[in-house]
Amino acid sequence: MLITRFTGDSDSQRFRLRVTIQHEDLLDGNIKMARVNNKKSDRVRKTLFFCVLSLLIVVTVPLVPYAIDAQAVAEKQIKADNVVALPNPAINLWNEVRQRNAITEGSSQVKSVDSGILINKAGEDWRRFRMEILVPYGAFSMAAVLLSLIAFFLLRGKMLLPEARSGKRILRFTLNQRTAHWFIVGLFWLLAITGLILLYGRIILIPLLGAEGFSITATACKDVHNLMGPLFLFAVLAMFLLFVKDNFFTGADLKWLAKGGGMFGGHVSAGRFNAGEKIWFWLLIIFGLSLCISGLILVFSIFGQGREVMALSHMFHGISALLLISVSFGHIYLGTVGMEGTLESMTTGYVDESWAKAHHDLWYEDMAGASETTESADKNSQAGIVASGIANTSHK
Amino acid sequence: MARMKFYCDAERCIECNACITACKNENDIPWGINRRRVVTIRDGEPGERSLSVACMHCSDAPCAAVCPVDCFYTTDDGVVLHDKDICIGCGYCFYACPFGAPQFPSSAAFSSRGKMDKCTFCAGGPEETGSGEEYTKYGSNRLAEGKLPLCAEMCSTKALLAGDANVLSDIYRKRVVNRGASVLNWGVQYKKAGIDS
Numbered sequence: 001m002l003i004t005r006f007t008g009d010s011d012s013q014r015f016r017l018r019v020t021i022q023h024e025d026l027l028d029g030n031i032k033m034a035r036v037n038n039k040k041s042d043r044v045r046k047t048l049f050f051c052v053l054s055l056l057i058v059v060t061v062p063l064v065p066y067a068i069d070a071q072a073v074a075e076k077q078i079k080a081d082n083v084v085a086l087p088n089p090a091i092n093l094w095n096e097v098r099q100r101n102a103i104t105e106g107s108s109q110v111k112s113v114d115s116g117i118l119i120n121k122a123g124e125d126w127r128r129f130r131m132e133i134l135v136p137y138g139a140f141s142m143a144a145v146l147l148s149l150i151a152f153f154l155l156r157g158k159m160l161l162p163e164a165r166s167g168k169r170i171l172r173f174t175l176n177q178r179t180a181h182w183f184i185v186g187l188f189w190l191l192a193i194t195g196l197i198l199l200y201g202r203i204i205l206i207p208l209l210g211a212e213g214f215s216i217t218a219t220a221c222k223d224v225h226n227l228m229g230p231l232f233l234f235a236v237l238a239m240f241l242l243f244v245k246d247n248f249f250t251g252a253d254l255k256w257l258a259k260g261g262g263m264f265g266g267h268v269s270a271g272r273f274n275a276g277e278k279i280w281f282w283l284l285i286i287f288g289l290s291l292c293i294s295g296l297i298l299v300f301s302i303f304g305q306g307r308e309v310m311a312l313s314h315m316f317h318g319i320s321a322l323l324l325i326s327v328s329f330g331h332i333y334l335g336t337v338g339m340e341g342t343l344e345s346m347t348t349g350y351v352d353e354s355w356a357k358a359h360h361d362l363w364y365e366d367m368a369g370a371s372e373t374t375e376s377a378d379k380n381s382q383a384g385i386v387a388s389g390i391a392n393t394s395h396k
Numbered sequence: 397m398a399r400m401k402f403y404c405d406a407e408r409c410i411e412c413n414a415c416i417t418a419c420k421n422e423n424d425i426p427w428g429i430n431r432r433r434v435v436t437i438r439d440g441e442p443g444e445r446s447l448s449v450a451c452m453h454c455s456d457a458p459c460a461a462v463c464p465v466d467c468f469y470t471t472d473d474g475v476v477l478h479d480k481d482i483c484i485g486c487g488y489c490f491y492a493c494p495f496g497a498p499q500f501p502s503s504a505a506f507s508s509r510g511k512m513d514k515c516t517f518c519a520g521g522p523e524e525t526g527s528g529e530e531y532t533k534y535g536s537n538r539l540a541e542g543k544l545p546l547c548a549e550m551c552s553t554k555a556l557l558a559g560d561a562n563v564l565s566d567i568y569r570k571r572v573v574n575r576g577a578s579v580l581n582w583g584v585q586y587k588k589a590g591i592d593s
Contacts, residue, residue: 103438105437108436115435119495121494127462201464211482215482310487310490
């Protein structure tokens with residue numbers, strides 16, 4: 001102890017010394033006591049301290065490379081900002097070219113499409129459309145339809161037939177109609193998937209496949225899309241010719257629409273096709289033709305069509321495609337998991353009598369009438385089936 | 397770090413098309429592909445002006461933004477290049493580019509597009525610098541040899557300039573100042589003549 005070594009002369013000093021010694025002893029004793037008493041809590045404190053320290057190390061050390069990287073990025077950004085801030089001498093010139101009344105079209109010794117055009121103003125609009133409208137809203141519309149279908153399925157489940165199957169089957173789609181339908185189904189999804197890969201592949205597939213891997217996929221998709229695309233025109237025309245007869249709107253369709261197509265319960269009358277099916281048919285015809293025409297303009301670049309026409313065609317193409325894909329989810333849902341007994345109309349061609357009564361009562365009455373008068377329900381079908389609208393071809 | 401840019405002086409360009417010839421020869425460009433072209437407006441009329449146009453190596457390149465396979469990249473010198481091994485020849489860059497830079501060989505059936513070709517600022521491509529493969533696919537890599545693009549180097553009236561944006565800015569500024577100070581002032585100022593009427 002330092003203080004015990006202290007030696008003084010006077011009484012007061014001695015006294016102070018003693019007091020100090022006493023005080024020091026007391027203090028020393030206290031510390032010793034405290035050391036004994038607090039030995040446990042001290043260890044706890046030490047353990048806690050090292051825990052926190054090691055936790056901090058564990059948490060921060062892996063972040064160091066990121067921090068260094070962020071630092072580098074920030075420095076790069078500052079450099080880049082400096083570079084961008086410097087005026088590019090071409091800016092004034094090209095700004096003048098881009099004035100509202102500036103002449104942007106001239107002539108060039110280079111003879112190719114649009115070579116005489118100084119600046120393509122539509123390009124930036126098209127870029128904005130594709131990157132800021134088509135890509136996000138296309139994904140949004142597809143996701144919205146899918147999610148609402150899932151929600152609807154969870155709420156309502158599969159819509160079952162109100163009556164038991166009668167066993168009597170009615171011809172709904174002839175072989176020609178079914179062939180045309182499945183032809184357009186195959187073609188539609190081939191083109192939809194290849195098209196969607198070209199639209200969303202950069203975002204979704206490049207991280208998975210890498211740029212070079214995706215390039216191979218995208219080349220295949222582009223070739224399939226370009227080769228098979230023109231066939232879609234024939235598919236749409238076939239659908240139009242085979243189905244247009246029963247797809248004109250009637251008064252019953254208004255009632256069907258007013259009741260929401262029976263989505264909220266209750267019976268709705270409908271002819272061979274209900275208003276929903278008719279709307280889907282006309283959407284397919286109108287946007288399908290829009291797809292075909294714009295697609296042909298895009299794929300056959302041999303007629304000297306310029307960039308503005310192509311950019312516009314691409315806008316039509318993208319909007320039509322994403323709209324049809326989104327709506328087709330609803331069609332597929334109702335044709336498969338959504339309703340009992342619907343899919344067999346497109347696979348076998350026949351539906352059960354109770355299905356016809358439940359969903360297309362007006363058509364059922366027509367068919368029942370037709371069977372009595374032996375009028376042909378469909379000219380394309382086989383004579384034997386035509387002879388009776390209702391065929392007694394029950395299951396065995 | 398340099399930021400490479402082209403600048404074509406409309407007051408100087410005489411539409412001799414030597415830049416195109418130089419480019420074709422230097423980079424061995426096939427028929428039908430024009431990495432550079434000269435556009436003349438008001439041809440044969442008062443106020444005729446010509447501009448030599450190629451890829452402008454944009455900071456925010458529209459071609460790179462719309463490319464579905466992400467084949468574009470910007471070099472440290474600010475040159476926008478693309479990878480022909482990744483390009484699928486969809487033509488989207490052609491729709492988006494304001495300057496009509498992307499070119500497509502159309503040798504296949506129905507003139508379907510081959511892999512895109514465009515001005516590389518004579519900076520080659522992603523292949524090994526100076527390799528034969530780089531030359532075949534992208535043309536010469538003059539930048540790596542410390543040279544500027546041949547179109548600009550060959551320009552007889554020094555209308556077409558290529559190089560660091562700062563240097564070009566200085567040259568441009570000097571030219572404008574000198575023109576404005578001309579006692580004759582023959583209507584060659586940018587606001588009095590030229591393309592913004």
